[in-house]
Amino acid sequence: MDDIVRQAMAKWPNVPHCYGWLGLDGRGNWYMRDDRAQAAGPFPQSKGSLLRHDKLIEFIQRNYEHDAQGQWYFQNGPQRVYVELESTPYVWRVDASHQVASHTGRTASVRGAVVDEQGHLYLDTDIGFGIVHTLDMEAAADAIERRVWRTEELGLAQLPDRFAYVRSPAGAREKEPAAG
Known part of the structure; x- marks a missing residue:
């Protein structure tokens, strides 16, 4: 996990978690799922926008973890962004x-x-x-x-x-x- 992420977590420990906004498909591609994509249906039927920004993808991948319940997330500063999986983690x-x-x-x-x-x-x-x-x-x-x-x-x-x-x-x- 990035040091800047750890610092943000310490500074803002009570930021609510985020659900439904990020998806990972069966080929390792990340998708941003805005309100419109989420309203159109669950992942992967409604994937959202394919992420193409290399630095953002690298940041997500460096800060990709799982919790005790087996839910995978991207630690985005102080906020956990839980990932919808098409297949597997x-x-x-x-x-x-x-x-x-x-x-x-x-x-x-x-x-x-x-x-x-x-x-x-x-x-x-x-x-x-x-x-x-x-x-x-x-x-x-x-x-x-x-x-x-x-x-x-x-x-x-x-x-x-x-x-x-x-x-x-x-x-x-x-x-x-x-x-x-």
């Missing part, structure tokens, strides 16, 4: 030597691989769980064929519970009982 890039890096640029060690009923490939790593980028399936298939990674089959609906992540913090928040 990480999108893995795999090179020809089977090295793995997340969409945020962090390298990881693979602990296991999962295939869902639609044939999508996911990796469980030392830093978290994510889907393999579609452009890297050839390298990933090679790792499986060479038995570098062993796979197990799991249903898509089982993945969030098994790997402790929440795809829609905004949706989870809507399901919470009202206080009072």
Whole structure:
């Protein structure tokens, strides 16, 4: 996490969290979801505007974390901006030597691989769980064929519970009982 973010959190500790405004698709792209995008429907049916500003994307990725409930967020100064996930918290890039890096640029060690009923490939790593980028399936298939990674089959609906992540913090928040 950036030092300037830590300083802002200390200076303004009670800033409300933000939900529904940021999305991450299954290819590692970030989307800003304004009021109009949110009113048009949930992520990813209504994605919003693709972020293209390199410095902003780098800032988001350096300050991308998760809370104790498995909800992923971007710490934007003193405010947590919870992320709507199309698929998983990480999108893995795999090179020809089977090295793995997340969409945020962090390298990881693979602990296991999962295939869902639609044939999508996911990796469980030392830093978290994510889907393999579609452009890297050839390298990933090679790792499986060479038995570098062993796979197990799991249903898509089982993945969030098994790997402790929440795809829609905004949706989870809507399901919470009202206080009072």
